[in-house]
Amino acid sequence: MNQQELIERIKTELGDKIVEISSPAERRVFLTVTGENLVDTVKKLRDSFDFYHLSTITGMDTLSSFEILYHLANKLCCLTVRVSIDRNNPEIMTICDVIPGAILYEREIQDLLGIVVKNIPDPRPLVLPDDWEKGNYPLRKDWNYQAPEEKIPGENK
């Protein structure tokens, strides 16, 4: 099936879970859903449409909210699922039960943007060092460039 048919089928299968769907270019589809419907949407996409490959998860800080984009891919096109969440209370459900390979990407957005991913199997920070202070999320737009004081292990104070 070609891309237009794919979009029609997605619209019929997912129905009212979709907030918006668009196709700005060949082999690219952008789909917007709400946070509660995320896991069901991804599950449906994986089972009925063969979107079992997750390329990556992008976290973005538009100053009014956080946007999380899940880039899924199958043989036909690359579909991006967009979720908008509240900036003051950023929480999202994990999709690791549906796609186990998402674990590292979810740890990354947890680490760098401060988004809390619920039920994540492994909540450790991925890239920041162990003694990085909490609450300091580098990828947010309002991050200040002050590096925290460095502690050298073994040093006598």
Added chain:
Amino acid sequence: MAVIKALVYLLIYPGILFLFVYSTFCEWFDRKLYARLQNRIGPAYTGRNGILQPVADFLKLLFKEDIVPEKADRIIFSSLPVIGLAVVVTVGLYLPLWNVDVSIPSFNSFQGDVIVVLYLLSLPTLIFFLAGWHSTNFFSTLGGVRVLTMLFGYEVPLFLAILSPAIVADSWRLAEISYFYQKFPFLLLFQVTGFFVSVIALQAKLERTPFDIPDAETEIVGGTFTEYSGKKLAFFRLMTDIEMVVGSGLIATVFMAGFSGGIVLGLFKFVLKTLLVIAILSLIRAACSRIRVDQMVVFSWKYLTPLAVLQLLISIVVKGIIQ
């Protein structure tokens, strides 16, 4: 007079000085051949054609900082390289290099010195294990365990293969074995299987590819030698080089009819025959990749030991025929 002669034997020829100089030459030969087989140049700058490179490495290591790990037993840790060096140099004293006649072939040769040589050659393995154990570092311990595991593999074929020519020659004395084969060289043709088995087992004893499992740089950082540095590492490396020389000397004595003809001709033959064995060892080293320790043990018990036993049977049959 006898004292001076003994001192010359011990210190100059075929003692420490000769073994030191000759083993550095052999290491250069091995490295150059290995490099040429890989389309590289090898050592090229120190001395003419890089011949002083192993000496330069040895001297450089002597000047480096010498660190003993905190939890290690200082005395044993420091004395192991010296003991190892002493052991392999002692083996060199038993090779029949001064072959004027059978009664004065080497420094001290007596009935049964083949067994003593083989025993002394398995001591370095234990020393490596102790070195790994006393380094109190996980990687070294793993290396030491691997060294002992390999010992279970290659020791039996090596013993059987080296003892087969001794059975045909009807003597346990290295000088008499080589003298016997100098008289009847055609009997060596029956020992070819044993020759190849013992060359492969020697490669395993020297811990070179494909058997350099205990010293696998990409896996366990340095194996048994991880914590050694400075003078101690220099002695260990010298010990492995001399082990290569005396090991190939042993094979040359037993399988290639020794070094007859007096001092100068004997020395010339010694150099020629050991270089031939070392060339075969280098060829094996360049052509193979490293195998795992369990695969090595399986390989030696499945292929090497049966071949060694076959060689033993052939020797017994040949002995029965010539008597």
Added chain:
Amino acid sequence: MKKITIPIGPQHPALKEPISLRMTIEGEVVKDADVRLGYNHRGLEKLAENKTYIQNIYLMERICGICSHSHTTCYVQAVEKLCGLEVPRRGLYIRMLVCELERIHSHLLWLGVAAHEAGFDSLFMYTWRDREVVMDLLEIISGNRVHYAINTIGGVRRDVNENQKEKILEGIKFLKMRTEYYTNLGTTEPTFVVRITKVGMLPKEKAIALCAVGPTLRASGVASDIRKDDPYAAYSEIPFELCTANTCDVLGRVVVRVKELVESYKIVEYIINNLPQGDIKVRAPRKVQPAEVVSRYEAPRGENIHYVKSNGTDKPERLKVRAPTLANYPATIEMLKNCFVADIPLIFAAIDPCVCCAERFVELKDIRKGTSKVLSMADIRRKYKYNEIKKDFVWPL
């Protein structure tokens, strides 16, 4: 033997770049593995938000040395889609030429590294000698052996003339001969094959579930290649085959990469023989309309994906890069369970790790640590006596 945890890395002779693997070992068998990242973070995604689109090309190039062209091409494709530019065909063909030459050089490098990890130094020396041929070809085209800087927004910067075309064809002919020799060597030398067979098993379902990419995925029998699924830059016009293998182990990955080498030679010859005439680039606007775009690329290591969002100025709003090695980490952890200690470097090398590709986030702290670590040790030696440091202190790794 009871269970011990040993660290492989961050400094280890088997690793070309720092990464920390903690293995729980029982005897010689690995029971569990854990990956800790972050040693190579450089703050590129945050930096990219403060630079113009053209400056970002230089930044993207320096993400990695071996796959530099893949990052620039992926980024430049994304920006061209944002601006609505159409690159002339000659430019696209030259871009593909450098892509394939980079793939050849990366696979030869990997063959050598895998052989070295297995202890087969002769193959290592031979493949790296032949890699020099490719590096020379790349130098003829672009002037550099790494970081070719041949992409710009709207096309490529340098053209290929007749002389260079002849040299490229000669080089490819020589490499074809050598690759046949390596295929024989890699698949029939018993000591090498016995080391890589049945090592690092990754069954097909697990490979798909853990979202592996590149040759790691293709060696498990999954036919997925971005050049076929999502063709970019005129790949739809070039005939070539997808290479897969069915053995799901390191031998399969060797086979896949060698097959890909052969396909790359065919592609390069096709490109050289059918290079269209015309311009090599078009002019690009400085400010970009607000839009967002996802761009994918088949790097030698797997799928490379860039997401660019613009906001009407000449700097991007968000630039997200996911390099292929990061996608292969969960699969690596799965492969490391129940293997021998001796196989750890081989399994890790089989995914072709390019650790500096996989880590790009803001880490002013690490950069400071990188320089001031040296200072700190010197400081410690100058200011504090060495034995004042507590003797039973446990290092936090």
